Amino acid sequence: MKFIQTVALIGASLDAALALPPSTLRRQACTSPKLRKEWSQATRAEQSSYIQAALCLATKPSRLGLSSTLYDDFARVHDILFNQIHSVAAFLPWHRYFVQVYEEALQECGYTGNAMYWDWVADSEAPASAAVWDPITGFGGNGNTTSTVWGTNCVLDGPFTGLRPVYWNNAAMPHCLLRSFTPGSPEDGVPEMLGANYSPTVMASINLETTFEGFRHNIENFPHGAVHQGVGGFVGDMGPQTSSPNDPMFFLHHTQVDRLWWLWQQQDPQTRTFAYGGLREDGSSASLDDILPMAGFAPQSTVREYMDIGSAGLCYTY
Ligand SMILES: [Cu+2]
Numbered sequence: 001m002k003f004i005q006t007v008a009l010i011g012a013s014l015d016a017a018l019a020l021p022p023s024t025l026r027r028q029a030c031t032s033p034k035l036r037k038e039w040s041q042a043t044r045a046e047q048s049s050y051i052q053a054a055l056c057l058a059t060k061p062s063r064l065g066l067s068s069t070l071y072d073d074f075a076r077v078h079d080i081l082f083n084q085i086h087s088v089a090a091f092l093p094w095h096r097y098f099v100q101v102y103e104e105a106l107q108e109c110g111y112t113g114n115a116m117y118w119d120w121v122a123d124s125e126a127p128a129s130a131a132v133w134d135p136i137t138g139f140g141g142n143g144n145t146t147s148t149v150w151g152t153n154c155v156l157d158g159p160f161t162g163l164r165p166v167y168w169n170n171a172a173m174p175h176c177l178l179r180s181f182t183p184g185s186p187e188d189g190v191p192e193m194l195g196a197n198y199s200p201t202v203m204a205s206i207n208l209e210t211t212f213e214g215f216r217h218n219i220e221n222f223p224h225g226a227v228h229q230g231v232g233g234f235v236g237d238m239g240p241q242t243s244s245p246n247d248p249m250f251f252l253h254h255t256q257v258d259r260l261w262w263l264w265q266q267q268d269p270q271t272r273t274f275a276y277g278g279l280r281e282d283g284s285s286a287s288l289d290d291i292l293p294m295a296g297f298a299p300q301s302t303v304r305e306y307m308d309i310g311s312a313g314l315c316y317t318y
Pocket of ligand 1: 095
């Protein structure tokens with residue numbers, strides 16, 4: 001309730017500043033934000049609908065005019081834009097936009113819910129046992145670990161075993177969905193999948209960052225990077241690959257990154273909702289008016305439009 005009031009206040013003052021007529025104000029307000037759930041909090045029907053829609057993307061034509069499918073477009077776009085959207089200020093708003101584009105594509109494939117997230121902070125002590133890896137109610141688990149040769153670490157169970165993502169980084173190299181969970185060492189109390197890098201303690205210290213740039217840098221480099229590496233290793237799709245959206249877990253991962261950014265913003269919404277800064281790819285200073293590129297896959301947008309999840313254009317909450 002407090003959240004809705006805050007949103008209404010911000011909306012009112014913005015509209016006053018822009019001198020919009022009251023009718024426009026009413027039409028543009030975000031009055032009932034869509035709730036994005038943690039995977040394990042969703043109903044069985046919601047989980048199943050989400051997974052069916054993710055598989056459906058692989059039956060739809062490319063929106064980029066490629067011979068690969070709509071499913072592969074996400075990996076392709078992420079690869080093409082990689083240097084413009086990582087290790088720069090736009091990392092957070094760009095991935096917020098990318099998750100929204102995916103959510104809308106799922107909805108076009110019959111899914112009626114919203115984007116969902118995997119709360120890897122809550123699961124950091126035993127990430128490999130998380131609900132998201134369940135073969136029946138989730139995304140299937142680890143890949144085959146009997147070999148380290150590329151292309152052999154196929155996911156062995158769950159709904160995605162028949163998937164054939166086309167791209168590996170920027171090359172067309174069709175393959176099975178590949179995962180290679182980083183092993184832990186239980187005898188030393190070291191969790192698998194680099195879980196120590198995204199524990200509640202680590203997140204609490206990142207949340208002490210007071211600037212957008214400090215928060216962006218730390219969340220991108222530590223928890224975000226560790227989850228990619230922990231799930232994919234060096235030979236899996238989620239590893240440090242520019243084609244990491246090949247793994248449907250990419251989107252649950254990035255929805256969680258988005259949620260953590262929002263939680264950071266919510267610590268001081270007046271100051272932080274539009275707090276932005278740091279560098280662009282060319283080293284110049286980033287601005288709220290910067291363009292978020294989408295390589296022709298979705299309309300270009302601006303950073304400013306992706307700062308406030310309670311805005312009329314986004315209108316969701318966690
Ligand atoms: Cu990315």
